[in-house]
Amino acid sequence: MQILGVDIGGSGIKGALVDTQSGELIGERHRIPTPQPATPAAIAHALKQLVEHFQWQGPIGCGFPATIHHGVAKNASNIDKSWIETDAARLFGEVTGLPCFVLNDADAAGLAEMRFGAGQSHGGVVILVTVGTGIGTALFVEGHLLPNTELGHLMLEGMVAERYCSDAARKREDLSWGKWGKRFNQYLARLEFLFSPDLFILGGGCAAKLDRFVDKIATRAPLIAAASLNQAGIIGAALYGAEQIRLQQGTRKKRGDAPKQTH
Ligand code: BGC
16 A cells, blocks of 8 residues: 655654555655644645645555644644644644544654564564654554553653753753763663563664664663664554554444344
8 A cells, every 4th residue: 555654743744655565665755844833734734735745645644743642632742732632633634635644753653663674573562762852652562552652751860851861952962972872871771660671672863873872771672773764754654544544444344244234
């Protein structure tokens, strides 16, 4: 199945057509800077531009930087507060005129990595951590996702973890990779204490820089970089769209197959 996968982030909205069977991008990816303020109307408009760029007429899978509960955004740490309680799936569907399926951005990256990347066929407990403007997490048990874990909001050193050791914090405080790596190690150690994972996967911009701070990471579970680096969000969003379509078709089929009542 072909789906337009979209990754909505604090600085850019990136999209590409994805072959959900192979997990490969079909053609080039396209990026639009995230409008500021990143209100629902402004982001929906940018999404429409992305759809027009690809002249896309099919379904869209969309990763979004917030808890997404049945399509509705429930928090807003790095986007405009007016997103809270906005039905993102419905809004995007109305503005683009296309079926839109929305999930948390880290969950999207996790789905891609578990299916095609660093966590492929990995059992046990796997935690993907995306480090960018915020910190996003995706938690898998035997390959199954527990959505919306939001472990970037754990408290560390009296601070919300993503304020302490996101990539934005590294830049804001002008930390060396070594200093930042020590903070990130503290964060992973906390996750390890709470969840005893078998594997950590690192996503987001920092994944490409893992060699600069890997010597500071002392967790028992190995930390490896996401295989598709910053495309995992796009691919995973498309996978989620494909899965939702299959589920809808399955439900419809079941309803159609139900024996007719005769009385
Ligand atoms: C948000 C998460 C998101 C993460 C990465 C956090 O601030 O609360 O929902 O996954 O940033 O974008």
